[in-house]
Amino acid sequence: MSFVTQHERPEDHNPIINIHRQAFARDNEGRLVHRLRREQQLLLSMIVADNDQPIAHIAFSPVTLSGSERAKSLPTGVALGPVGVLPSYQGQGIGLNLIQAALDSETIAATPWQVLVGEPSLYGRFGFDVASKYGLKCEFKLPPEYFLLRVTPAAEVPLFEQGETLHYHSAFHSV
Numbered sequence: 001m002s003f004v005t006q007h008e009r010p011e012d013h014n015p016i017i018n019i020h021r022q023a024f025a026r027d028n029e030g031r032l033v034h035r036l037r038r039e040q041q042l043l044l045s046m047i048v049a050d051n052d053q054p055i056a057h058i059a060f061s062p063v064t065l066s067g068s069e070r071a072k073s074l075p076t077g078v079a080l081g082p083v084g085v086l087p088s089y090q091g092q093g094i095g096l097n098l099i100q101a102a103l104d105s106e107t108i109a110a111t112p113w114q115v116l117v118g119e120p121s122l123y124g125r126f127g128f129d130v131a132s133k134y135g136l137k138c139e140f141k142l143p144p145e146y147f148l149l150r151v152t153p154a155a156e157v158p159l160f161e162q163g164e165t166l167h168y169h170s171a172f173h174s175v
Helices: 009-022 028-038 094-104 118-127 170-174
Strands: 004-006 042-051 051-063 064-066 079-086 113-117 146-152 165-167
Touching: 004 094, 004 118, 009 028, 009 042, 009 051, 009 079, 028 051, 028 079, 028 170, 042 094, 051 094, 079 094, 094 118
Parallel strands: 079 113
Antiparallel strands: 004 042, 042 051, 051 079, 064 165, 113 146
16 A cells, blocks of 8 residues: 555545545535535645545635634634545544644644644644633534644644634535
8 A cells, every 4th residue: 555645636526525425424524525625715635545546535724703803803723624534444544644744734834723623532632622721612512622722833822702703614514
């Protein structure tokens, strides 16, 4: 096996949809990536390929803040998600390596912080922590321990004020 991590290419679009369909056993995440791409909201979209065939995918998209006048002028971060690996390749560390490669990319390193909704024990190893620790709320109703934030190394730690809320792109409302 020869794994290569790279930015998505046009010929990867359909295989990316298939990766998420198989990884999540539904079409929502693949449609999300397609819509983000169509609306030019994919800040970063990377794949892992095995012999030039995509087997894993990760996406990052812009987010916005609301809840105060100050929120409009704050530097905003990006949302990680979705990330998926074909089931036959899961459990080999491919997804973990892809997440790390994406976080280390120039594109993401240039952002002050990243957010995601996910398992704290999994994403904690990448520096993600409960976003409420920084005062940030998510627009979605979910247990606060699953809304996570990572501060880019060497970036200023964000401190959000009460009422400041993170908003995902509208495409996430269909997931």
